[in-house]
Amino acid sequence: MSKQPTLHSFASTEDLKASLSTYIVSAQNTALAKHNVFRVAVSGGSLPAMLSDLLKNPEIKWDKWEIFFADERIVPLDHEDSNYGLLKNVLLDKIEGTKPVVHTINPDLEPSECAEDYQDILIKSFAAGDSVKFPVFDLILLGMGPDGHTCSLFPGHELLREEYAWVASIEDSPKPPPKRITLTLPVVNHASKIAFVGTGASKNEVLKQVFGSGAEVLPVGLVNMGAGDRVTWFCDVAATEGVPGFPQRKGSKA
Template identity: 60%
Template sequence: MGRQPNLLAFPDVDTLATTLRTYILHAQTAGLHRHQVFKVAVSGGSLPKTLAKALLAKPTSPEDTIKFDKWEIYFADERAVPLDHEDSNYCLLKAELLDKIPAELGKPVVFPIDTDCLDDVQEVADRYEKLLVDKFAARDSVKLPIFDLLLLGCGPDGHTCSLFPGHELLREADAWVMPIEDSPKPPPKRITLTLPVVTHGVKIAFVATGGGKKEIMKEIFEEGNGLPCALVNEGGQERVTWFTDVSAVEGVSFPRRGSL
């Protein structure tokens, strides 16, 4: 049991957000203890809205403080569009969270993609990988970057980041960041962290809510079927925690808990 992912189910998104905050605070403390900064990768979709609910809540004690000035925020995946485009994960995170952070909490350092080369998605991926190499150590001394925390979503097809079911990118073993030009979900051109990078995170959190997720959640947890989310579960094991509401896991036969 200890090697399995943790599946948490909450009665509503408010309760989920409160527990997610506690979980992120624990990850923040561990990251700062490790290397004085907190290295986080985030995805898009509905995740930034839930993150904002969790992170912008008023602290209840000195220990309950999000130290944004110590955060480094990277993108687990991004669309090859300008940063102010509605499809941009950066734009979404900025609108939902970054622009709303109170000044007294400080500002995180955020690393968006380089938009100088959007017409060449391989170059966008290469430049983002170079950024990670610069920030996580020289490539020859580190096989993979290790994020303190990855905050991910789960698509209705079981995709996460821009890793899609059955796609050849799931087999990539060496690169840290890869381009995708044929995303089954628009926009087609994107970059994504590779599966080995995602599964090497110190902590990996999925947020999945709503009854529309229950069929795919059943497949992920009961059958796997090589779905990207299931592959993250297999690779990350007990370092993976799912934050769901009860409607997303209705009928899923997997041990679940209501708290950490």
């Protein structure tokens, strides 16, 4: 039986941010020891704001980072819906000294072309002359919607059945804007480490399902089951109240 994900619950947002920062530093150092680069994929939503403690952590080596996007809305990069724009405003613009390498989409392309173009970027970074089935990110940082979606992988959507592509396009996102690209489920599940950040009572019912019964119908549940002990959850008390097996579950910080 595969080992289970770790679920942390924090009494305050400040404690969550500090613990997440420590976790990211550990993932960074493991990656740098392996291949002298830290390849991380980031989603949007409320997640970027949770990364602010990285700015005051002296162990972060920004010059070794390559940042990709776990999903992106096909809008201009300075649009309010752009995940890149959000990360730029809350994190990237505040980094002093050498900035990380950041791989953005080409928003001028149609969705299918945009996905293909972004996949080519991944191939150049991860394959580099070698044939690999899927890229292996050192870390993927993800949020979770109240409906159980993550990246731009939505419950019941046909993209959940994709088995070969690294990046896929979606033109009918249930949540606006409708046109997006996203890492596919196999790519997410191949990552060395995956961190979910979920806070607030709106995430409570989803977490109960993810750690209870019916997880297989939710994208977040498919990641939780597929990646096992490579998944770590950073949540607050409101999100974890009544979650099966918690707070006895390893990692409680509340």
